[in-house]
Amino acid sequence: MNTRSHSDNDGCHSYDPSKCPTVSEMLARLGDKWSVLVIMMLRGGPKRFSELKREVVGISQRMLTLTLRALERDGVVRRTVFTTVPPSVEYELTDLGQSFAEPIVALGSWVFSNHTLIQKARDEFDTRQQDERANQKLVRVG
């Protein structure tokens, strides 16, 4: 049962993520904010821990460690330890990771090339919201 990683009766014959807890969970895991950013940074080739920490702005060393471990566990990142002094560790995308990087990059590219539209939509939504609240108050007072 453990060998059959994906049960036949979990409603996942057709591609329906909502009925497929396995895929949903993996999507949530791999689609994680830090994971995406780390994958991005590793596209250019192997990088050391400290490099990643420097380049993935805002990540704590704790989260970087946890993220890399999870990615390693998922088989998309390979961890190589060099027993030098001081020690150094390299992280790189596996073949699986390389192929995974493609949709990730596609997603990132989309957001990048549409962030202006998104921001505009947000601004409009927020001001619209403001107006509605203002009207509400007028009604209550009136």
Next chain:
Amino acid sequence: MNTRSHSDNDGCHSYDPSKCPTVSEMLARLGDKWSVLVIMMLRGGPKRFSELKREVVGISQRMLTLTLRALERDGVVRRTVFTTVPPSVEYELTDLGQSFAEPIVALGSWVFSNHTLIQKARDEFDTRQQDERANQKLVRVG
């Protein structure tokens, strides 16, 4: 300053998400687990709140509401209220949402078609981990 939604000096000329907090944040927001699943479900056309709640298995009505609001704010989902009795509300992808659905589907499809490999990698990683821990204990005892 508010009109210039994306500052020129935040290091985002080239596509480097790690130096681009705006894109990072949007990626984290839109790449959210529930958002991805909801987007998936809306690809087929407009759906009502209760339909979505039924189909996106495991989501609470609270999270569905919050997710839909956020997606609406980001401009990828349009909300239409029908003042019938009982009232009904329809959600559908905007043009922006339609184009966003493409990379999302690509991501989902990748995970779907690779979930077996991922699961295998996880199993191997876990058993490897187990072995290491076992050795550690032997060393301590020995």
Next chain:
DNA sequence: CAGAATCCCCCCGGATACTG
């Protein structure tokens, strides 16, 4: 340098109850 471990706070998100 590359982590592991610990503490601790915040907020995500579920459960429940109430409205139009």
Next chain:
DNA sequence: CAGTATCCGGGGGGATTCTG
């Protein structure tokens, strides 16, 4: 039906300290 409002526990994740 499609929400909002409130309460609340668990865990995500930061800051700090300690090792090999």
